[in-house]
Amino acid sequence: LTQVAYIVDVKSAAPLGxxxxxxxxxxxxxxxxxxxxxxxxxxxxxxxxxxxxxxVYITLDRLEEKGFLTSRLAAASDARGGRPKRFFTVTATGxxxxxxxxxxxxxxxxxxxxxxxxx
Amino acid sequence: MERLLWRALEWWLLRRLPPPAAGPVLGDxxxxxxxKRGGAGPLRxxxxxxxxxxxxxxxxxxxxxxxxxxxxxxxxKLLSDLSNGFRTVTTRPAATMAIVVVLGFGVGLVSAMFAxxxxxxxxxxxxxxxxxxxxxxxxxxxxxxxxxxxxLADWQARTDLFTEVATYKINQPIRLTxxxxxxxxxxxxxxxxxxxxxxxxxxxxxxxxxxxxxxxxPLILTPSAPRSIRDQDQAIGRAILQQEGGTLxxxxxxxxxxxxxxPGSATPIGGLTPLANEPLVVVRAVAGRVxxxxxxxxxxxxxxxxxxxxxxxxxxxxxxxxxxxxxGAESLHAQMTRRVRLLAWGAVTAGxxxxxxxxxxxxxxxxxxxxxxxxxFAARQAxxxxxWDVFRLVLAEICVLAILGVAxxxxxxxxxxxxxxxxxxxxxxxxxxxxxxxxxxxxxxxxGGAVILFGLLPALVAWRATPAALFxxxxxxxxKLVGALRFTLASIQxxxxxxxxxxxxxxxxxxxNLLSQDPGFSSSSLVVSVSYPSRVVGAQxxxxxxxxxxxxxxxxxxxxxxxxxxxxIDDLRSMGLVRFDGETRFVDRKAVTPSYxxxxxxxxxAGRAFTDRDGPRSACIVNESFVRVHNKGMSPLGLAVxxxxxxxxxxxxxxxxxxxxxxxxxxxxxxxxxxxPTAGFRISYVLSSGAERPSDAAIERAVxxxxxxxxxxxxxxxxxxxMRSVRDRSFATLILGLFAxxxxxxxxxxxxxxxxxxxxxxxxxxxIRVAIGAGSPxxxxxxxxxxxxxxxxxxxxxxxxxxxxxxxLENLLYGIRPADPWSIAIAAIxxxxxxxxxAWLPARRAVRLAPTAALRID
Numbered sequence: 001l002t003q004v005a006y007i008v009d010v011k012s013a014a015p016l017g018x019x020x021x022x023x024x025x026x027x028x029x030x031x032x033x034x035x036x037x038x039x040x041x042x043x044x045x046x047x048x049x050x051x052x053x054x055x056v057y058i059t060l061d062r063l064e065e066k067g068f069l070t071s072r073l074a075a076a077s078d079a080r081g082g083r084p085k086r087f088f089t090v091t092a093t094g095x096x097x098x099x100x101x102x103x104x105x106x107x108x109x110x111x112x113x114x115x116x117x118x119x
Numbered sequence: 120m121e122r123l124l125w126r127a128l129e130w131w132l133l134r135r136l137p138p139p140a141a142g143p144v145l146g147d148x149x150x151x152x153x154x155k156r157g158g159a160g161p162l163r164x165x166x167x168x169x170x171x172x173x174x175x176x177x178x179x180x181x182x183x184x185x186x187x188x189x190x191x192x193x194x195x196k197l198l199s200d201l202s203n204g205f206r207t208v209t210t211r212p213a214a215t216m217a218i219v220v221v222l223g224f225g226v227g228l229v230s231a232m233f234a235x236x237x238x239x240x241x242x243x244x245x246x247x248x249x250x251x252x253x254x255x256x257x258x259x260x261x262x263x264x265x266x267x268x269x270x271l272a273d274w275q276a277r278t279d280l281f282t283e284v285a286t287y288k289i290n291q292p293i294r295l296t297x298x299x300x301x302x303x304x305x306x307x308x309x310x311x312x313x314x315x316x317x318x319x320x321x322x323x324x325x326x327x328x329x330x331x332x333x334x335x336x337p338l339i340l341t342p343s344a345p346r347s348i349r350d351q352d353q354a355i356g357r358a359i360l361q362q363e364g365g366t367l368x369x370x371x372x373x374x375x376x377x378x379x380x381x382p383g384s385a386t387p388i389g390g391l392t393p394l395a396n397e398p399l400v401v402v403r404a405v406a407g408r409v410x411x412x413x414x415x416x417x418x419x420x421x422x423x424x425x426x427x428x429x430x431x432x433x434x435x436x437x438x439x440x441x442x443x444x445x446x447g448a449e450s451l452h453a454q455m456t457r458r459v460r461l462l463a464w465g466a467v468t469a470g471x472x473x474x475x476x477x478x479x480x481x482x483x484x485x486x487x488x489x490x491x492x493x494x495x496f497a498a499r500q501a502x503x504x505x506x507w508d509v510f511r512l513v514l515a516e517i518c519v520l521a522i523l524g525v526a527x528x529x530x531x532x533x534x535x536x537x538x539x540x541x542x543x544x545x546x547x548x549x550x551x552x553x554x555x556x557x558x559x560x561x562x563x564x565x566x567g568g569a570v571i572l573f574g575l576l577p578a579l580v581a582w583r584a585t586p587a588a589l590f591x592x593x594x595x596x597x598x599k600l601v602g603a604l605r606f607t608l609a610s611i612q613x614x615x616x617x618x619x620x621x622x623x624x625x626x627x628x629x630x631x632n633l634l635s636q637d638p639g640f641s642s643s644s645l646v647v648s649v650s651y652p653s654r655v656v657g658a659q660x661x662x663x664x665x666x667x668x669x670x671x672x673x674x675x676x677x678x679x680x681x682x683x684x685x686x687x688i689d690d691l692r693s694m695g696l697v698r699f700d701g702e703t704r705f706v707d708r709k710a711v712t713p714s715y716x717x718x719x720x721x722x723x724x725a726g727r728a729f730t731d732r733d734g735p736r737s738a739c740i741v742n743e744s745f746v747r748v749h750n751k752g753m754s755p756l757g758l759a760v761x762x763x764x765x766x767x768x769x770x771x772x773x774x775x776x777x778x779x780x781x782x783x784x785x786x787x788x789x790x791x792x793x794x795x796p797t798a799g800f801r802i803s804y805v806l807s808s809g810a811e812r813p814s815d816a817a818i819e820r821a822v823x824x825x826x827x828x829x830x831x832x833x834x835x836x837x838x839x840x841x842m843r844s845v846r847d848r849s850f851a852t853l854i855l856g857l858f859a860x861x862x863x864x865x866x867x868x869x870x871x872x873x874x875x876x877x878x879x880x881x882x883x884x885x886x887i888r889v890a891i892g893a894g895s896p897x898x899x900x901x902x903x904x905x906x907x908x909x910x911x912x913x914x915x916x917x918x919x920x921x922x923x924x925x926x927x928l929e930n931l932l933y934g935i936r937p938a939d940p941w942s943i944a945i946a947a948i949x950x951x952x953x954x955x956x957x958a959w960l961p962a963r964r965a966v967r968l969a970p971t972a973a974l975r976i977d
Contacts, residue, residue, distance in 0.1 A: 037147040053171050054178025057144055061137070073143065079153065081129075083146030 016068075016101050022047065023059045024068060024098045027088050034088045036060065060088060068094030124165055125149070128172045135176045144175060162557035200515035207516050208523070211488075218484050218520050221865060222570060223527025225477025228858065229470035230528055230563040231535040234553045235543070236463030239456040245376050247318025251282075252380070252451035253419050253427045255434070257400055259412035259444045261696065261703070264404040268444070269434065271310060271399050274417065280430055283420040285313040287381065288394060291650045291801075292830050295348070295367065302345050303830045305387065306338070307379065308394035316418050317380060319373065336392050337370035341377050343387030367392070380418060380451055400444065405763060411695055418451070461930060462847055469619065469858045474566055476615045476862045479608040480869045481524075482573035486604055487876055489513060489577040496581050506582050513581040517574035525567035529555065532563065543850065576604050605876075606909050609869055613913025614920065616859070616866040617950050621921035623859035624942040624949075625928055625935060626852040632934035633845055639776035639785070641720025642838035645806040646687050647671075647818055650830045661795045664802055666825035668712070671804055674821060676811035680804060681718035684710035684796050687803040688778055688840035697789065698761035704749050707786055709778075710735065710793040716773055718805045719837070726756045726771030733770070735791040736762075740771035745787035760789060767791070780844035782933050801832065851931050863950070867957040873906040874961040886968050895966045902965045903958045910954040918947060 016024070026042040027034040040056045063069040070091055073084040090098070109116065128148075133141050148171060156164035208215045243249045259265060274284045287309040294301050314320075340349055349372065367390075379388040400414040421430065427448040434446040456463075489496075496509045533555050540552065580601060649667070651660060664682055671680045695708050713729040715721075729738060739760055746755050759766035775785035796802075804822075806813070819831050835843075842849070878885070885898055925937040935942070 035147065036144060037151055052174045052178065054175040057140060057175060058178040058182070061140055076146070079150055080146030081149045083142045083149065085146055086140075086143035 016097055019055065020059055020063060020068075021098060021101050023056065023063060024090055024094055027069065027090050028095075028098070032087070035085050039088070063094065064088070067091060068097060121161055121165060124168070125152075128168060132172060132175065136179050137182070140179075148172070160557055162561060196511075197515075200511055201519060203512060204515035204517075204519040208519050214484070214488055215520065215523075218481050218488075219523045219527050221477050221480050221484070221868075222520065222524025222567070223531055224861065224865070225474040225481075225570070226525055226528025226563050226566045227531025227535065228861070229467070229474040229566055230532040230559055231539075232466040232470035232854075233562045234532065234536055234555065234559045236467045237556070237558060238553070239459050239463045240467070244380070244452055244455065245378055246380070246451075248420075249452060250450075251420050251423070252316070253421050253430060253448050254380070254451050254454045255417040255419055255430060255446060255448045257414040257417075257444055257446055259400060259402055259409055259414070261409050264402060264407055264409055265443055268398070268400045268402065269446070271417070274419070274434070275312070277433075278422070280422060280425050280433060281419045282422055283312050283316040285310045285316040285418050286394065286399060286415045287313060287418070288397065288415055289381070289388070290392075291653055292832060293652070294828065294830055297347060299347070302347050304344065304348070304389045306390040306392055307381075307388045308392050310394045313391070313418070316420050318420075319377075335366045335368045338367040339370055339391045340372045341379070341387075341389055341391065342373065342375040343377075343379075344372075344389035348389075378455075380455065381416065410763065419448075459847075462851055465851060465927070465931075466854055469622070469855055472615045472619055473858050473862055473865075474569070476612050476865050478570040478573040479611045479615075480865050481520075481570060482576055483605055483608045483612075483869050483872060485517065485520075485574055485577040486580060486601060486608070487872065489580045490601055492581075497585060500585065510578050510582045513578040514571075514574070517571055517578065521567040521571050521574070524570065525563050528567070529560065529563050532559065573608075576608075580604070602905070605873060606905065606912075609866075609873055609906065609909035610913035610916065612862075612866040612869050613910045613950070613954070614917035615913075616862040617914050617917025617946060618921050618924060619855065619859035619862045620946040620949060621918070621925060621943055622928060623852070623856045624946045625925055625932060625937070625939060626848075626855050628939070628942055629932045629935045630845075630848060630852045633781055633848065636777070636781065636934075638781060638837070638841055639721055639774050640778075640837045640841075641807065642836065642841065643807075644719055644837050645808065645812060646833075646835060646837060646840060647804045647806065647822070647831060648686055648833040649802050649804065649822055649826075650832050651802065651826065652828050655826075655828065656797055657795045660802075661793075663826035663829070664712075664793070667802075667804060667822055667829075670821035670825045671806060671813075671818065674806075674813040674817055676808045676813055677806050678809060679714055679718040679807045681715040682712045682793060683715055683803045683805070684793055685803065686801050687805070688780065688837065688844055695762075699749055699758075704787070706745065706749075707788040709788060709790050710796060711790050712793050715790075715805065716740075718807045719776070720807075721776050722774040724772045724774055725754060726769070728771060729790075729792045733792045735794055736765050736767060738770045738792065739767045740773050740790040741769055742773050742785060742788045742790075743775045744785045745789065746772060748787045762791075777841065781841040782845050782848065848931060848933070863953060867953055870906045870910055870954055871957045871961055873909065874902055874958050875964075877902045877905055878961060878965045882968065885965050886971070889968055898966050898968075899959075899962045902962045906958040907954065910950070910958075914947065914950050914954075917950075918943060921946070 022043055023039065026039045026046075029046075030038055030042055036053075036057055039060070040051055040053055043051050043056070060069065060071075064071055068091055069088050071086050071088050073086055076082045076084045129145055132145055132148075136144060148168065151171075152164055152168050155167050159167070244252070246252060257269060259268075271284060271286055274281065287307050290306045290308055292303045292305045294303055342349075348369075373391075397415065399417070400412065402412045403410045419430070421427070427450055430448040431446050434448075435444065496512075499509055499512075500506070536553055536555065543553075583600065651663065655663065668680050668682060671677060694705060696703050697706055697708075698704070711729070713731060713733070716723055716728050723740075724743070726740070729740065739762075741755055741760075746752055750758070755769045755772060758769050760769060761767070773790065777783065777785060778788075779786075806818075815831075815834050818834055822829055822831050881902070885901070888898065888901070921943060922938045925939075929937050
């Protein structure tokens with residue numbers, strides 16, 4: 001029954017783009033410290049590519065809208081001009097869709113090792 | 120400014136982002152901005168903030184479009200205008216390219232000149248609170264010996280004037296032995312409060328005090344020290360053997376940037392050693408009267424409220440009997456930038472003139488562009504756009520062009536700075552290599568902004584367009600305003616081009632005067648300056664000089680060799696007092712070997728050259744200036760000059776030579792035979808050779824064999840040294856010449872544009888005139904008169920201004936007066952000729968128009 005529920009859940013969710021998967025993984029990696037700048041920094045550091053700040057923020061908003069992320073506002077500080085910090089957490093659904101996306105990629109890759117080499 | 124930018128971005132982002140996202144995003148930006156600002160400075164951080172905000176707004180744009188109301192904010196309008204402007208400039212790539220190139224040219228050149236001048240004009244010196252630093256010089260009056268001389272300790276106690284006082288002495292280069300060979304190092308000895316005066320942290324390396332053993336001298340390396348010493352691992356604490364006998368131990372390294380605070384700072388000082396207890400002033404008196412004096416320069420940090428002038432007045436000693444000393448004080452900035460400041464301001468002024476010429480040209484091009492779009496503006500108004508909308512549209516387009524022009528200008532500026540590094544006078548690099556700093560970028564942006572002011576004129580033309588223009592037979596309307604604008608802009612260009620051309624002609628003729636001047640030397644002779652350790656003097660130095668002369672004479676290709684004490688064609692001179700004709704005279708003294716005059720090609724006009732039997736106390740030779748100034752032009756042969764109480768017979772008269780600089784008139788000079796020099800200084804060896812010149816390596820080997828401790832400081836021909844002595848003049852001439860040509864080119868392009876525009880606008884009229892029998896001269900007059908009149912008005916204004924402005928160049932002129940009529944005439948003829956050709960070529964097209972052309976114009 002759990003398996004069926006999972007399949008229904010994942011199938012009903014909108015498919016994830018590559019960048020969305022990357023953002024979700026970055027939020028998972030940062031755990032409690034996942035906010036806009038830190039997430040972008042983590043992605044740039046690990047992917048070795050420059051990422052637009054706007055793309056990160058809009059993707060975070062979209063993922064929250066889809067129900068894969070939740071956010072909470074931390075207290076404002078003077079260093080931030082009295083603006084709060086917005087921390088993100090991956091929801092259970094978010095975790096499942098990331099897992100699904102990665103598995104899907106792994107299955108697609110099966111048998112292509114001679115072409116793709118050892119990744 | 121930063122606060123204003125932040126407030127503007129905050130306002131913008133709050134309106135472009137959904138409310139839940141906006142606050143945290145702004146917080147993230149502000150937090151990261153503070154970090155960036157600390158690392159990269161406010162300008163770069165602000166640019167970063169702008170770019171990041173833009174990236175966020177672009178990302179949220181589709182979402183905003185889907186949700187926002189149709190009501191547009193002012194920022195929306197501005198962005199939309201800029202976007203329209205960008206689209207418009209890309210639809211006319213050729214015209215856009217022309218404007219961007221001219222604008223980039225002007226902005227690039229003026230920014231490059233600003234980058235050169237900035238360190239000398241605006242930049243504070245790289246020391247703590249540089250405004251408090253002053254440099255003090257002491258000169259002892261000639262007369263009775265002063266009873267008391269100033270000392271550093273006395274001045275240190277003057278707490279009413281100074282907070283810190285220090286002195287320094289530039290040393291001869293020394294040779295250091297390293298594990299992988301030897302290296303020459305220029306050093307200065309500095310007193311113990313030197314670093315405190317400059318405000319440089321003293322925790323560099325180990326203690327500055329001499330080591331307890333007393334045998335080792337601590338050495339602090341500056342960033343100018345040879346890499347082989349600086350880059351050695353663990354250089355600090357490592358002993359370096361000095362070949363002269365003593366041992367130096369590297370005690371510390373100064374952080375970059377460091378500029379040695381002296382007038383000779385163009386010579387990079389690689390190391391600093393402690394100054395032994397040397398008196399501030401040394402006076403040599405003969406029979407109770409001052410014969411010569413030497414003093415060390417003093418660096419002082421003035422107490423707040425104390426000026427350099429107050430220091431000079433407070434410390435000078437004016438005894439009633441005429442003895443005493445004079446203390447001169449000036450700000451350290453003034454002293455270090457004196458030689459370059461005028462040149463720097465001149466370069467910036469020339470750059471600004473070029474910018475105005477380019478801006479006027481751009482203004483002209485934009486007027487044409489707007490006039491051709493009159494119908495479009497009329498159509499927009501007919502469809503409901505207000506005049507303000509049309510004005511804004513043109514202004515946005517001009518802003519886009521200005522942004523592109525500034526970008527092109529910055530690229531040109533960077534390329535100019537990179538390519539002119541080799542031709543810059545070395546004084547320009549004294550405070551650091553000129554580079555594209557934040558301030559230069561800001562200056563370029565301001566220059567671009569200034570050009571927008573010229574862009575307001577064409578925007579005004581657009582403002583006056585009315586829907587009636589849609590029905591006009593010929594598109595361009597409002598010709599009176601357009602004509603007046605174009606005429607004024609073309610006149611401004613011509614006037615400035617003439618001013619630059621007159622300046623360039625004056626400098627060019629002055630430079631030709633310099634080059635055509637006979638220096639009195641054989642320019643091809645090679646001069647090798649050799650520095651000896653200070654302890655090598657007297658007979659020991661004489662024997663090394665003789666040995667070096669022998670070795671140099673044996674080199675293949677060398678015909679004659681000679682030596683002189685001191686430097687040749689350099690700023691340094693050895694002066695002293697002698698008595699002649701019953702009076703005390705101030706003369707240059709130069710000790711030379713007997714073959715000096717023959718080797719350098721200096722002509723003996725009367726009497727004889729030195730022989731081996733002559734000594735410094737028995738014979739001397741004087742130059743023409745000596746005779747002219749001190750002997751009323753009469754023959755000096757057989758007369759005697761009294762040096763330190765001993766009469767020395769004048770045995771020869773030699774021609775004047777320019778042995779200081781090509782632009783410095785010869786002064787009264789007395790030559791004496793070089794024998795057992797008592798002071799360790801530089802010796803200049805002069806080599807006259809045939810076609811085959813000995814290599815630098817062979818010369819260095821020859822010097823090293825005869826005197827292993829000597830250092831070859833410079834090896835160059837007399838011609839090279841003479842050219843080097845007027846390098847600042849060559850630079851000024853080159854810059855002004857290039858700028859004048861550039862201004863003339865831009866101005867000619869503008870005038871050609873006027874004629875081409877006239878031909879295009881009046882094609883139908885011209886064709887009809889041709890059809891009814893108008894001749895070529897009449898047609899040519901019709902199309903050329905506007906351009907020629909603009910050039911004439913501009914030319915007259917330019918020439919009038921030149922007569923007054925050329926006085927500013929007075930210090931750079933040589934053998935020519937500022938308002939030299941020939942130079943002005945040459946410039947005027949050149950302008951008339953070039954303008955004539957520029958207007959005549961496009962006029963040919965009008966003359967060749969067939970009457971049928973009238974039918975093809977709508």
